[in-house]
Amino acid sequence: MSERIILHIDMDAFFASVEQQSRPALRGKPIAVIGSGKRTVITTSSYEARARGVRTGMNIFEGRTVCPELILVVGNNRKYADTSRGIVEILQDYTPLVEVYSIDEAFLDLTGSIRLFGSPEGIARRIKERIRKRFGIRCSIGIAPNKLLAKLSAGLEKPDGLVRLRPEEVPSLMERLPVTQLCGIGKRLGEHLAALGIRTCGELGCFPMADLCRRFGMVGETLSVMARGIDLSPVVPLCEEPAPKSIGHSTTLSRDISDKEILHRTLLQLSERVARRARRNHLCGRTVTLTLRYADFSTFSKRVRLAHFLHHGPEIYLAAREILSSLRLYQAVRLIGVTLSGLTRDYLQLPLFAEERKREEISRAMDAVNDRYGMFTVTWGTLLKRSKGPGVISPAWRPAGSHYVNVR
Numbered sequence: 191m192s193e194r195i196i197l198h199i200d201m202d203a204f205f206a207s208v209e210q211q212s213r214p215a216l217r218g219k220p221i222a223v224i225g226s227g228k229r230t231v232i233t234t235s236s237y238e239a240r241a242r243g244v245r246t247g248m249n250i251f252e253g254r255t256v257c258p259e260l261i262l263v264v265g266n267n268r269k270y271a272d273t274s275r276g277i278v279e280i281l282q283d284y285t286p287l288v289e290v291y292s293i294d295e296a297f298l299d300l301t302g303s304i305r306l307f308g309s310p311e312g313i314a315r316r317i318k319e320r321i322r323k324r325f326g327i328r329c330s331i332g333i334a335p336n337k338l339l340a341k342l343s344a345g346l347e348k349p350d351g352l353v354r355l356r357p358e359e360v361p362s363l364m365e366r367l368p369v370t371q372l373c374g375i376g377k378r379l380g381e382h383l384a385a386l387g388i389r390t391c392g393e394l395g396c397f398p399m400a401d402l403c404r405r406f407g408m409v410g411e412t413l414s415v416m417a418r419g420i421d422l423s424p425v426v427p428l429c430e431e432p433a434p435k436s437i438g439h440s441t442t443l444s445r446d447i448s449d450k451e452i453l454h455r456t457l458l459q460l461s462e463r464v465a466r467r468a469r470r471n472h473l474c475g476r477t478v479t480l481t482l483r484y485a486d487f488s489t490f491s492k493r494v495r496l497a498h499f500l501h502h503g504p505e506i507y508l509a510a511r512e513i514l515s516s517l518r519l520y521q522a523v524r525l526i527g528v529t530l531s532g533l534t535r536d537y538l539q540l541p542l543f544a545e546e547r548k549r550e551e552i553s554r555a556m557d558a559v560n561d562r563y564g565m566f567t568v569t570w571g572t573l574l575k576r577s578k579g580p581g582v583i584s585p586a587w588r589p590a591g592s593h594y595v596n597v598r
């Protein structure tokens with residue numbers, strides 16, 4: 191197999207950067223994004239806060255102790271999901287093979303893109319520039335022959351990094367690299383390996399695989415392979431099928447109606463049906479269209495584009511009702527309809543996908559080892575993780591792929 195070119199992109203301090211961008215008063219300040227619950231912890235902090243010792247996972251008291259001037263911001267999931275969606279749109283300009291790995295990380299398989307778009311570094315620089323211009327935030331990018339190494343490379347020069355790891359550089363890098371820097375090996379497993387005299391990937395790669403398997407079960411083999419910088423897993427695109435263009439419902443009224451109250455009630459029911467279908471298919475949209483057919487069969491339609499993607503009945507209803515309120519009905523209405531368009535995958539609702547389930551099993555195997563040794567604090571990130579309660583999505587959260595939908 192010829193060499194693959196995989197790009198990993200990781201947004202720098204994503205939630206905090208989005209907040210600083212949308213509220214200029216927060217720029218250059220130590221801020222921490224928290225959930226809305228009483229016992230919330232810090233999800234992400236700005237680099238200004240990190241420089242003062244603020245860390246993800248600290249509670250508010252701990253954060254304020256190390257940094258008294260810390261500004262706390264309650265996170266807004268919708269804002270982050272919207273930004274994430276916009277970033278994925280940019281990434282998809284360079285290849286259809288974009289795997290959304292978490293809300294602020296993605297893998298791209300650029301192997302087939304080079305002929306069209308030029309060098310991988312050039313593509314990476316353009317991506318960074320476009321994201322900075324459109325969203326005002328920065329990212330770090332790693333380019334390598336596989337996902338494991340691309341993710342590793344992206345983490346080498348944060349923030350605002352761009353690292354290309356060439357195949358010939360892999361052995362010397364792995365030789366010296368601490369095992370704990372590999373995605374999937376947490377601190378506790380690191381300690382366990384250290385007890386066996388294994389500190390670097392070089393040492394892990396040389397350790398007899400049979401011994402590793404005896405100690406760690408099937409994960410032993412994975413560890414050994416990872417330590418040598420090998421990862422054959424493909425980039426699995428988020429959307430295997432494009433989202434449909436629109437979802438709409440309309441109804442012919444039992445008699446011609448001029449009473450706006452009755453039209454509103456009908457509109458609410460139609461909006462609920464549109465919303466339910468959108469949610470069932472894991473879609474949301476940002477354009478709402480109201481269609482009216484008058485008693486003389488002339489048809490009118492007007493659309494409104496909203497600031498956010500949505501999929502809730504009341505929101506769709508409010509947008510449609512506003513259009514209706516702005517109209518002077520010159521005749522009674524015989525048909526009324528609502529359509530949601532400008533659809534995209536709903537990044538907060540995506541289900542696990544068959545392909546992902548397979549990988550989830552591997553994660554589960556890793557988790558089993560984890561439970562036993564208290565390690566692998568990070569899995570391979572294939573699980574859909576969302577913080578419980580009304581908090582902020584954890585940065586480890588990922589929309590784990592999509593499934594096929596048919597919407598007519």
Ligand SMILES: [Mg+2]
Nearest residue numbers: 200201202294
């Ligand atoms: Mg990040």
